[in-house]
Amino acid sequence: MTVRGQLAGHGAVIVSAGVLLTAAVLCLILLLVLRHVKTNTGEIFPLDSRSGDRSSQNLSLSPTAPHPMNTSTLSPPGKKPTFLTTCGGVLTDSWGTLSSPNHPGPYPPDSHCVWVIRVSPPLLLQIHVSSLAVEGPSPCLFDWLEVREETEKTSAVTRFCGSVAPPTLNTNSSSVLVAFHSDGSISGNGFTAQYHSILPGQKSCSREEFMCDGGRCLLPVSVCDGQPNCQDRSDEANCSQKHKECGGKITGEYGLLSSPNHPKPYPHQQLCTWQISVEDRQVIRLSFQNFSLETQDVCEFDYVEVYDGADVDANTVLGRFCGPALPPDLTSSGPVMTVLFVADEGVADSGFYASFRAMSLSERTCGPAEFACGSGECLHQDWLCDGWIDCADAADEHHCINSTYPPFTSSCEPIQVEMCRGLSYNLTSFPNIWLSISDQREAASILHEYRVLMGFGCFESFRRLVCGVFVPHCSAQSGVLQPCQSVCSSAEQQCSQTLTLLSLTWPFSCHLLPASHDPTECSLP
Incomplete structure (x- = not known):
């Protein structure tokens, strides 16, 4: 009986140990199953962007990952994580692609993206913008794509906007900063661009582009256009046969x-x-x-x-x-x-x-129902003395007091745009028939972007011009007037050098404005 009691006690211990061991194995299997389920449902989150070397990998935009980087945010249990799309980063591969947020869809408002592209010297960077649809026009004060090239001696900034992709850009630097900016209003489909590292002797242009000055690329429209764009003027050489099919x-x-x-x-x-x-x-x-x-x-x-x-x-x-x-x-x-x-x-x-x-x-002569301008152009009589200048010499609005046609009925309104107050006129008219601007609020929103030039000495002459264009002069006697050509020429003379320093081009075609000083034909703000 004594021996039987001892054996029974040992048996109980052995059974208890077996039960505990079985329970432990089951728990381990259950944990492994749960871990597998969590992994497949996205409940295992990536490393935080601040941890370890893995975060630096997220900043690199390689050729196999051409879109802006994605970072993950933690989600409540039972839900998949949401991904927030950002843009910009440090690019160190020998070639790659970058694009605006959401491309090829419209980019969001108030975007600001900065990419820093670095390769090892003596390699240089070549950038090709393959598509561009960014709110314009020049000088790109609203939305823009900007390339800043830094060298030991100089710093060059080139800004792009509009719908025509620029020519290939051969830089002289191993480090380039690319920035994309959008304001809070109109947007487009943005841009996509490719970069390559090249040796200094490998500068090239696309097949349809023209290269001069040891690496400067020009679009075909800039070749033989009467304006030399190359320092050696090679873009205007051998042009006699370029347009032989017409003229x-x-x-x-x-x-x-x-x-x-x-x-x-x-x-x-x-x-x-x-x-x-x-x-x-x-x-x-x-x-x-x-x-x-x-x-x-x-x-x-x-x-x-x-x-x-x-x-x-x-x-x-x-x-x-x-x-x-x-x-x-x-x-x-x-x-x-x-x-x-x-x-x-x-x-x-x-x-x-x-x-x-x-x-x-x-x-x-003109027909019986027509009016002859000084240029010989014939206009319908309904356009005579209607308050709108239709002849190049404004003859249709001269001597209208004794005309059998009704005089112009004023639709002028006081100027409310703060930037355009204090000029030689205080009345305007909307909608703006030249720029399709519906009211003064829309004009003020556009002109607000030009305030970036307020710190420059030429701003006052530039203000008179842009106000004359966006918030035109209106009077009961002469109707709505464009700025005189001299206003534009004066502003261009004073401001073009300043815009050049900002790598911007003059945005107006002054020769399209009336070449007159008669206050009944054009405005002198």
Whole structure:
């Protein structure tokens, strides 16, 4: 019995130990199962961005991970983590891709992204922007893509916006800062760009681009455009054959001219000049039968410009035309007329088809329901004394007191935009017919972006110009007036050097404004 009691006690201990061991094994299996489930449901979170070497990997944008980095945030139990998209970082690979947030979708407002790209010397960086759709226009005061190149001796900043991708940028640095900025209003689809590390002797441009000055790339539209962009002026050399498919001198009693390939789309990068001549004591009547060019708020990309005479000069412009609207018939004052056709590298349309005929001076009349401008342009009588200047010489708004047509009824309103108060006029009119701005609140929002130039000495002359354009002068006597050309020229003379220091270009085409000092024809703010 004594032996049996001892064996029973040992058996109890052995059974208890077996039960405990089995329970431990079951618990371990259960923990492993739970860990596997958590891993598959996303409940195991990545390292915090501040911990270890792994965080520095998140800052590197490699060719296999071309989009902005993602960081994870902790989620409550039972929910998947949410991912917040940010942008920017330090890029150290030999090549890679970067893009605006959400690209190719619209970028968010109030974005600010900074990428620092570094490679090992003596390697240099080459940057190619393959797509660009960023709110413009130049000088890119609202949204922009900026490339800052730092070297031992210089610091160069280049800023881009608009819808035309810039040429390839061959830098002279192994370290480049790329910044993207957007304001709180209008957005676009942003940009995407690629960078490569190259040796100093490997600078190159895309196949369609032109290279000069040992590595500067130009878009095709900048070649043979009459403006030297290269220090060695090589972009304006050998240009005699570039536009051989259009333009030339035309003589005779009548004739035809059209854009290349009409009615098919015209080629890109055109600069065509026709000079039409007839006999002395005759004038030229030009009529457009078909007309369809790229639609623009301001005709600066694709356009037809007609000059009264042989000189292509701002003082002889009879009109500049773009879009789908058929231009009016135009008549020269003498026996020579010049027609200019310009097309950039962007959108192409079917172009234009026009005819001309010689007229004796006695024939130079308009129809019974038309009014003749000093340029020979014929306008419908309804446009006479309506408060809007339609003739280049404003003849349709002269001597209107005794006219049988009703005088202009003022729709002027007091200026509320703070930046434009205190000028030579205090009344304006909206909507703005030149810029499609609906009211003063919208104009004030746009002009607020120009306040970045307030610290410069030329700001006052620049203020008079931009206010004259965005918040135009309105009077009961003369209607709504554009700024005079002299206002624009003065501002350009004073401010263009300042803008150049900021790597910005002058944003206005002064020759499109009235070349007059008559306060009934244009405004002198």
